[in-house]
Amino acid sequence: MNDKRPIYTETYSRRQRLVTIAAIVLALALVVLGVTWWLNRNPRPSSRTYPVMGVRLDQSDGPQDFSSFSANMFVYLKATEGASYVDDQFAINYDRAQGQGLPLGVYHYFSFDSTPTAQAQHFISKVSAVGTLPIGIYLVAYKADLPSDAQLTASVNTFMQQVATRFNRNFVIMGTPAMLARVKTLPTTVGRWVISTSRPKAATFWQYSNGAPLPGTDDPRYQSAVFVGSQAAFAAATNKTVR
Template identity: 35%
Template sequence: MKRRDYQPIYDNTFRRRHRYRRWFVVLILVLLVVGSGWGWYRWDAHQRAQVASYPVRGVTVNQDSGYLDFQQLAKSETFVYLQATSGATYTDDDFSDNYSRSQGADIQVGVAHTFSFTTSARRQFNHFKSTVKRNSGTLPIMVAVSYYGKYNSNNTEMATQGQKLKTLVRLLSSHYHQGVVIFASKSVLTQFVKPVLPNQDYWTAGGKLSGHSQQVKLIEYDANGQVTQNGQNLPVAKSVFNGTRRDWHAFTK
């Protein structure tokens, strides 16, 4: 009699269970992807609706942003800030070229400096002045402040650093007569900036688009934003002005 090949019942059962488990895992993964995509879509739609409620919008650019067409940028943005200097020695490679090309566009231009805890206010001011010269734009000068290294809220010497920042703001304001706005995160503004510059105009970094006081003039809502020009995505930081167009005109006088 010919031998018949019998498969154990438990082997077939195991295979079916394994197949069902695999399809169940695939289904869960599909649902997670779809759910994440839908969640992101709703968040993005909400973010775009919020941004649209602010009539004055703009970007901050530096040498990493690449070659920008400022005429094209002016079609969607009201203002642009150009990174110029940092500390007492660093200069953005594209500042001079960006500033020259921005002058032919219908867009308001501001200039930015990054504050250094390790160099004096006078040296930073002299470096900014020698780099920017009279090309300081028409907007208040932006001074960016952020903690780094040992310079944070736990450092007992930060009060001295605060006086340095205050001196730098005074030097810039008296020389350029166009005001200064301090760019920083909410925590840095609260802990470090406000104690020495309580009446200064502020620009929040990475903050939410709502719930800010009138002292917060600008809000950065996307530090890793992009603008598309000639088929290329160029990295920029995106911000809005916290007020009406009438408020904007008062801010830029």
């Protein structure tokens, strides 16, 4: 006599397989949706706490028309790097941002391979106007053998002193918390632009993302930042000269 598996058992097994497959498909769909949301979310910090936001641009962002920027947004443009490089998009983006009436700042990418004096002379020779915001000095550990903290601080001080002879303007140092810690003995009048996904304990500007869209938009994506303070405090920082 042949044993025959009851038909209801086969039906139950088939249904279980279908349920399992459906659960796997649903889980994968949720993962895809979650990743999509994460990649496209706008991480802008609270506009109540940080009412003034802006972006930091370099030549990789290309020419901008700034039409999607609101009037109270600020823009920082990379102007120079080291002792010989000029950002390809600096001139056109400076003119366009200025034409839109946006609060505007420029920054220099500091090099560890040329002297601060050579870099200051290069900045002065290539930049004719520095906008309305403190001049930025961007520090990044692009190589392993960096100068000591004391040497780096002295070099940045030299650069600022020489640039200040041409532009009577305050400065802001840009970098990660680890990089900024290396120049913590700089004068308190020098602002800090902190690059971190976590809210910094103390900062003048907080760059919270290296690739976020403007509020209400999907693209393009910018190195986005907020001013740490009120609109009145931001206005007071505009066109502030060296004391």
